[in-house]
Amino acid sequence: MAWNLDSDRPIYAQILERIQRQIVSGEYAPGTKIPSVRELAAQAGVNPNTMQKALSELERSGLVVTMRTSGRVVTEDMEMIKQIRKQLAAEQAAEFIKQMKELGFQKADILALIEQETGGEEA
Amino acid sequence: MSGLVEIHNLTKTYDKKKEALHDLTLTLPRGKIIGLLGPNGSGKTTLIKLLNGLLVPDSGEILIDGEKPGPSTKAKVSYLPERTYLKNGATIRELLSCFQDFYEDFRADRAKEMLAALQIEENARIRTLSKGTREKVQLILVMSRDASLYILDEPIAGVDPAARDYILRTIITNYNENATVLISTHLITDIENILDEVIFMKEGNLLLQTSVEEIREEKGKSVDAYFREVFAC
Amino acid sequence: MLGKLLKHEWKEVSVIPCILSAILLVLSVISGFSFLGIREGIADVSRFMTVMLWMLFYFALIAVSMGITIYMAVHFYRTMYTDEGYLTHTLPVSGRELLWSKLIPMVIWSFLTIIVVFLAVLIFGGMGVMFASREGMVSMAEIRGSIQELIGQLQLMGSGSMTAFILSMLYIMIVGIFNGPMMLAGAIAIGQLVGKHRILGSIGAYFGIMTIFQIVSQVVFLPMMFGFDGDNPLPLLTGTYFGIGTVSLVVTVLLYFVTEYLVTKKLNLE
Incomplete structure (x- = not known):
């Protein structure tokens, strides 16, 4: 279905992560309305109760706010979004470094690789 | 609150020798999407037929909302059988009026909306529709009811991926929020993400009933992989 | 609920028997016209045609009454015990109501079939008598006479x-x-x-x-x-x-x- 999810990891965590990313990347801009649980569940092809749980978690963390009139919207607290972005980046970096070390790369090799791979973009 | 469906010591035997269900005791909670899984001959279809009153048990009992299968449980159970039961000569409009006349919980406007989205004419006769379209029409009728229990027998068997997505989306968007959906299938991978719970059946009895997130969390496995492990011979 | 069941059942089950009955009645009129051509010394061909029409009418009588009966039986079987039974038996009605909703139309059609067959014979026979008497082959007085004779005999008993x-x-x-x-x-x-x-x-x-x-x-x-x-x-x-x-x-x-x-x-x- 529309969302690519691994069936061997808790679905709830994967949905949570995915919506966080969508918010951080600006796909769901601050202040925009999030579709209903039912709609999102149908889009993702997941259980509505699981989707509900993920959205509740997002609400608890403050990234999503429930407005009385317009339902769930993305927070307009830019500071918080920035913080989540940092956190996600840190997690990715840690994962990347772990994998590189498994391949036998040392710190210097990793830095050189990054330098080489990102070199084109800066030019 | 007690479960939506309570099954106690249910036994059903065919032809003296073949035992389809043996002393089955089971509770289906409210508000969950539950997968009914098991190899062929494990008693899934027999259980479904008993829930719908299409078979009569030899012993034991089934209570749906506290009542034995009968006219009043049939009024709140919406059933999608594996086969198509639509009359060949009937038009879509006649079917809608039949459902509206008999099921108080039938929402004709919802059914019409879904039919329109698929561009199925209300004047069309069932005989003129393709097998895939007939199956969709039947699903639309079943999912347009605000039932307490939806029983879907192999809803995605033998359909292409696009149709499968349509079917799963239709189920998710339309089932009544407080209702329970029981889906029997052998295509676990296709369906496991939409489940709350799974029931594994084997040789006419309950092998296991658990939450799917528990399987993923505790075993680190998909339901499909876990099923293979449990039923490995 | 029995009322609703009957309404749907009657509408569904009556189309074919209605068509069959209409065909039989039309056939009875057509065969009735065959008496028009009967007179002394008609050609062999038209005599043959006339007899064929009468036979056709006779077979139609049997075919239609049997056809309606068989159709009703097949319909009962199909809606109760084939795939369609999955809908029939999951309607929120009792088994007894279901059974009555099937039996009542069957009984009504079993009655109507008799009426239709009777009407068809009446049309066929009536037209026969009418045309034959016009050709002077039978006189109305003769017919009246034989009916009276029959009644007389019966009265004797x-x-x-x-x-x-x-x-x-x-x-x-x-x-x-x-x-x-x-x-x-x-x-x-x-x-x-x-x-x-x-x-x-x-x-x-x-x-x-x-x-x-x-x-x-x-x-x-x-x-x-x-x-x-x-x-x-x-x-x-x-x-x-x-x-x-x-x-x-x-x-x-x-x-x-x-x-x-x-x-x-x-x-x-x-």
Whole structure:
């Protein structure tokens, strides 16, 4: 279905992560309305109760706010979004470094690789 | 609150020798999407037929909302059988009026909306529709009811991926929020993400009933992989 | 709910019998016109055509009344015990209501079939008499005469026994209107008890019921044979009709209860 999810990891965590990313990347801009649980569940092809749980978690963390009139919207607290972005980046970096070390790369090799791979973009 | 469906010591035997269900005791909670899984001959279809009153048990009992299968449980159970039961000569409009006349919980406007989205004419006769379209029409009728229990027998068997997505989306968007959906299938991978719970059946009895997130969390496995492990011979 | 069931059932089940009845009535008019060409010394070809038309009408009579009966039986089987049964038996109605909603239209059509056949014969015969008398082959006076003669003969047998005879005929016809559909529905329901070959089971059950029915009828009929004084056959016929009528009434009622039990307590859809 529309969302690519691994069936061997808790679905709830994967949905949570995915919506966080969508918010951080600006796909769901601050202040925009999030579709209903039912709609999102149908889009993702997941259980509505699981989707509900993920959205509740997002609400608890403050990234999503429930407005009385317009339902769930993305927070307009830019500071918080920035913080989540940092956190996600840190997690990715840690994962990347772990994998590189498994391949036998040392710190210097990793830095050189990054330098080489990102070199084109800066030019 | 007690479960939506309570099954106690249910036994059903065919032809003296073949035992389809043996002393089955089971509770289906409210508000969950539950997968009914098991190899062929494990008693899934027999259980479904008993829930719908299409078979009569030899012993034991089934209570749906506290009542034995009968006219009043049939009024709140919406059933999608594996086969198509639509009359060949009937038009879509006649079917809608039949459902509206008999099921108080039938929402004709919802059914019409879904039919329109698929561009199925209300004047069309069932005989003129393709097998895939007939199956969709039947699903639309079943999912347009605000039932307490939806029983879907192999809803995605033998359909292409696009149709499968349509079917799963239709189920998710339309089932009544407080209702329970029981889906029997052998295509676990296709369906496991939409489940709350799974029931594994084997040789006419309950092998296991658990939450799917528990399987993923505790075993680190998909339901499909876990099923293979449990039923490995 | 029975009302709603009946409404849907009647609408669904009546289309084909209506068409068949209409065809028969049209055919009776067409065959009736064949009398137009009858006169002394007509050509062999037209005589042949006329006889063919009469035969066609005769076969149509049988085909239509059998066709309606078979159609009703197949419809009962199809909606109760095939894939369509999955919808029929998950409607929020009781087994008894379902059964009645099937049986009532079957009984009504079994009655209407008799009426339609009667009408068709009346049209055919009426037109025959009309055209024949116009050609001068029969005179109305002659017909009137022979009818009077027949009535006279019957009166000789005694008017009391005549009334009883007519009553017995009516009795057996009315019971038959109920007995026919009940035999079919009962046989189909009983056939479901067979594991694999359920249609064969139904056919077997039908002939089984027929055989039992005939044996019982014989047992009722035989003693009356011995009481026959050889002079006036009317009381014997009256007694036989009342006897057979009562046997089929008992069979009908018994079959109803068996069928209701099977539908409500022994449903076993494949």
